[in-house]
Amino acid sequence: MVPEQAVLSLAADPFPNGISRYAVGGLLVGLGALVIYVGTGIAAGASTFLESTLSYVSDRSQFQRYRPSRDWRLVFTLGIILGAAVYAVRWQGEAWTTEVTAWRLLLGGFLVGIGTRIGKGCTSGHGVCGVGSASKTSIVGVITFLTVAIVTAQIVAALGVSP
Numbered sequence: 001m002v003p004e005q006a007v008l009s010l011a012a013d014p015f016p017n018g019i020s021r022y023a024v025g026g027l028l029v030g031l032g033a034l035v036i037y038v039g040t041g042i043a044a045g046a047s048t049f050l051e052s053t054l055s056y057v058s059d060r061s062q063f064q065r066y067r068p069s070r071d072w073r074l075v076f077t078l079g080i081i082l083g084a085a086v087y088a089v090r091w092q093g094e095a096w097t098t099e100v101t102a103w104r105l106l107l108g109g110f111l112v113g114i115g116t117r118i119g120k121g122c123t124s125g126h127g128v129c130g131v132g133s134a135s136k137t138s139i140v141g142v143i144t145f146l147t148v149a150i151v152t153a154q155i156v157a158a159l160g161v162s163p
Contacts, residue, residue, distance in 0.1 A: 029124070029128060030128065030132075032044065033124075033128045033129055033132070036076070037129070040069075040072075043125055043129035043130070043133070044076070044124065044125070044128070044129055045121050045122050045124055045125020045126070045129065046077075046080065046122050046124045046125065047116040047121055047122035047124075047125065048073075048121070048125065049073045049074075049076050049077045049080075050077060051063055052067075052069070052070040052073040052074070052077075053070070053073065053074050053077050055067050055070050056070070056074070099162075119141050119144075119145070120137075121138075121141070123142070123145055125138075126138040126141040126142050126145070127142050127145070130142070
């Protein structure tokens with residue numbers, strides 16, 4: 001498929017598998033963020049939960065600041081991973097696999113990690129909790145995330161890069 005056809009196909013049907021799975025997923029993410037906020041007063045951002053989980057294996061001060069509340073954060077982080085695994089096995093019949101090479105996954109993860117440090121948070125923290133609380137910083141951050149992602153995806157598609 002040539003890039004122009006791919007763009008036209010995406011514009012014609014942005015939800016080729018239906019919208020229900022995205023709606024249910026969004027509701028569950030929102031509900032999880034609400035439960036965390038009501039229960040703790042903390043905005044649920046995945047990068048913060050990852051940092052707290054790293055406090056188990058690193059003595060760096062940036063990770064140790066979460067030490068007093070890291071146990072419930074570890075449960076949250078494991079819930080994200082296990083929830084995705086249960087969904088994949090139950091409703092897709094198999095664990096998720098990818099055609100993307102390992103070096104690209106590692107490079108992508110590294111760049112996302114740098115981005116979360118520069119952006120002072122991740123898309124879940126800014127996108128779900130920050131926008132939901134009308135934070136101007138988060139709104140600008142989400143607009144930036146989406147713009148860069150869309151432009152990057154278009155460049156990659158135009159170059160014909162495959163996994």
